[in-house]
Amino acid sequence: MSQSTEIAPMAAGSPDRLTGLKTFWHYFSVNRGAVIGLFVFILLVLAALFAPLLAPYAPDVQDKTAFLRPPAWQDGGSTQYLLGTDPVGRDILSRLLYGARFSLLIGAVVVTLALTGGITLGLLAGYFRGWVDVAIMRVMDLILAFPSLLLALVLVTILGPGLFNAMLAISLVLQPHFARLVRAAVMAEKSREYVVAAKVAGAGHLRLMLATILPNCLAPLIVQGTLSFSNAILEAAALGFLGLGAQPPTPEWGTMLASAREFILRAWWVVTFPGLAILVTVLAINLIGDGLRDALDPKLRRS
Amino acid sequence: MLRYLLNKVALLIPTLVGITICAFAFVRLLPGDPILAMAGEHGVTPARYEELKQQFGYNLPIWEQYARYVGEVATGDFGVSISSKRPVFEEFKTLFPATLELSFFAMIFAMVIGIPAGIFAAVKRGSWFDQSLMGTALVGYSMPIFWWGLLLIIFFSGYLGWTPVSGRIGLQFFLRPITGFMTIDSLIYGKWDAFRSALSHLVLPAIVLGTIPLAVIARQTRSAMLEVLGEDYVRTARAKGLSSARVIGVHALRNALIPVVTTIGLQVGTLLAGAILTETIFAWPGVGKWMVDSIFKRDYVVVQSGLLLIALIVMAVNLIVDVLYAVINPRIRAA
Numbered sequence: 001m002s003q004s005t006e007i008a009p010m011a012a013g014s015p016d017r018l019t020g021l022k023t024f025w026h027y028f029s030v031n032r033g034a035v036i037g038l039f040v041f042i043l044l045v046l047a048a049l050f051a052p053l054l055a056p057y058a059p060d061v062q063d064k065t066a067f068l069r070p071p072a073w074q075d076g077g078s079t080q081y082l083l084g085t086d087p088v089g090r091d092i093l094s095r096l097l098y099g100a101r102f103s104l105l106i107g108a109v110v111v112t113l114a115l116t117g118g119i120t121l122g123l124l125a126g127y128f129r130g131w132v133d134v135a136i137m138r139v140m141d142l143i144l145a146f147p148s149l150l151l152a153l154v155l156v157t158i159l160g161p162g163l164f165n166a167m168l169a170i171s172l173v174l175q176p177h178f179a180r181l182v183r184a185a186v187m188a189e190k191s192r193e194y195v196v197a198a199k200v201a202g203a204g205h206l207r208l209m210l211a212t213i214l215p216n217c218l219a220p221l222i223v224q225g226t227l228s229f230s231n232a233i234l235e236a237a238a239l240g241f242l243g244l245g246a247q248p249p250t251p252e253w254g255t256m257l258a259s260a261r262e263f264i265l266r267a268w269w270v271v272t273f274p275g276l277a278i279l280v281t282v283l284a285i286n287l288i289g290d291g292l293r294d295a296l297d298p299k300l301r302r303s
Numbered sequence: 304m305l306r307y308l309l310n311k312v313a314l315l316i317p318t319l320v321g322i323t324i325c326a327f328a329f330v331r332l333l334p335g336d337p338i339l340a341m342a343g344e345h346g347v348t349p350a351r352y353e354e355l356k357q358q359f360g361y362n363l364p365i366w367e368q369y370a371r372y373v374g375e376v377a378t379g380d381f382g383v384s385i386s387s388k389r390p391v392f393e394e395f396k397t398l399f400p401a402t403l404e405l406s407f408f409a410m411i412f413a414m415v416i417g418i419p420a421g422i423f424a425a426v427k428r429g430s431w432f433d434q435s436l437m438g439t440a441l442v443g444y445s446m447p448i449f450w451w452g453l454l455l456i457i458f459f460s461g462y463l464g465w466t467p468v469s470g471r472i473g474l475q476f477f478l479r480p481i482t483g484f485m486t487i488d489s490l491i492y493g494k495w496d497a498f499r500s501a502l503s504h505l506v507l508p509a510i511v512l513g514t515i516p517l518a519v520i521a522r523q524t525r526s527a528m529l530e531v532l533g534e535d536y537v538r539t540a541r542a543k544g545l546s547s548a549r550v551i552g553v554h555a556l557r558n559a560l561i562p563v564v565t566t567i568g569l570q571v572g573t574l575l576a577g578a579i580l581t582e583t584i585f586a587w588p589g590v591g592k593w594m595v596d597s598i599f600k601r602d603y604v605v606v607q608s609g610l611l612l613i614a615l616i617v618m619a620v621n622l623i624v625d626v627l628y629a630v631i632n633p634r635i636r637a638a
Contacts, residue, residue: 142325145614150575153594157603261453265460274450
């Protein structure tokens with residue numbers, strides 16, 4: 001996700017697309033944390049893309065002479081394995097680099113699914129109101145009535161453990177937030193003059209919903225999408241940790257933590273690094289989210 | 304006020320029905336035959352299979368099955384655990400106090416640190432304290448708590464040897480539960496060593512579970528406080544010559560706490576979800592660990608009823624928060 005494509009529809013209202021982007025960057029870059037977050041996120045994307053080039057070993061190669069080797073700077077460690085090895089002799093650094101692919105994939109897939117579902121349902125509910133609205137929103141309320149991780153757990157129990165099913169379950173759990181946002185925004189926009197004008201000009205329901213109203217609801221959706229991206233990574237890691245997400249030997253960070261658990265008092269590095277990777281990723285995305293909120297929410301803007 | 308309350312309760316009815324439908328559907332959505340699924344790994348004989356089919360009413364039309372299920376639940380019959388053969392509700396009643404105690408102390412931890420820190424950050428807006436607190440809060444908010452728990456175990460239990468790794472109380476102590484809170488029960492019995500043991504078991508899990516609420520509360524308190532500090536009545540109070548402490552502690556704080564109370568209430572769902580992970584890491588014998596264990600034991604009767612009971616608790620707590628909110632904020636009642 002590049003910032004420019006995200007913001008483009010926002011700028012549609014301004015006379016010049018470039019000016020819109022510039023304004024956005026101006027407000028975004030005021031927030032130092034957001035810029036740092038963006039920088040870290042770009043590094044992560046690069047790490048994920050070029051994992052095969054960067055990683056010294058393949059993620060599943062075992063060195064039977066080097067079980068639980070400590071990181072290079074500690075006694076007994078060597079530069080052969082910079083961050084040490086896990087209980088079956090795999091290079092932790094390589095696994096972390098490959099793991100970045102899974103985390104980013106999880107975030108992207110979950111947000112895409114949740115966004116698609118949420119936008120569709122929210123548009124329908126906010127645009128048509130009446131029984132459509134009641135039916136959709138009651139189901140959304142219901143989903144929100146369960147603690148998210150518990151619902152995801154139960155869904156994975158039904159679907160069967162695995163990375164893809166975990167992503168499906170998390171999308172379903174996160175989706176009501178989008179539906180609520182879209183619904184509220186659509187209801188606010190629907191009676192505005194430009195919508196009425198488009199309607200009078202003969203635009204059909206679909207065109208009104210997708211081309212007229214939706215682009216004007218994007219700002220809160222982008223912020224919520226960013227937050228959901230980090231939430232998805234956290235929840236998928238939690239499911240992996242509980243043994244219901246990605247299955248070993250997948251180098252998914254939560255799954256790596258799960259298989260390292262019994263060694264925590266003997267080998268701190270097998271536990272520390274995968275968790276640190278999760279924290280850094282989630283933190284970077286949340287920092288970007290804060291910056292996006294500052295840049296996109298006109299109420300907070302001080303011009 | 305009564306009207307407000309009745310209105311709120313009425314709004315919950317569709318959700319309540321939905322929750323029971325979800326729990327009802329859960330067992331039927333499991334891959335394969337529900338009776339075989341509920342029987343678990345041991346399987347059943349064909350004769351027993353027919354008997355169970357009759358007993359659970361799987362030969363009835365789906366509507367009658369649902370009505371029957373609601374009837375059972377309404378009379379407090381949540382089924383019998385497949386693995387332990389004990390009534391699910393009995394198990395729940397013995398395990399829930401453990402989760403409650405953990406959540407209670409986690410929340411105390413979060414509030415005792417989060418609210419003063421948020422107030423101080425707002426008052427000293429832009430200072431190094433404010434900036435580092437907000438930075439720390441964002442780290443806390445982004446924390447994978449299952450990893451955080453493991454780190455604390457490595458440091459405090461492994462390296463320093465201060466706290467035990469798992470459980471609720473030392474194995475040498477046996478206390479017949481009175482309140483179900485180990486810390487309180489040990490005091491009632493007057494056993495100081497038991498109390499210390501319970502407390503040392505509680506510290507790390509409570510910190511782990513309280514971390515995300517702490518971050519959320521600190522951020523929310525700060526922003527609520529900032530908003531209130533800009534209000535006219537705060538300026539008036541200052542102009543009257545009241546001391547800073549009084550303006551902040553009385554005039555500003557009372558109004559700033561309203562959104563904070565809501566935030567605290569909304570954290571209950573987060574707490575219960577967090578309890579699943581925290582209890583698993585620390586082998587804390589509560590409802591969260593019970594659910595995870597039951598999923599792995601394929602004890603689907605427990606999972607079904609646990610899901611229902613937890614959802615009901617979250618719903619009840621949200622209702623209480625709504626009502627409390629109306630009590631402290633009259634503007635809501637009128638709306």
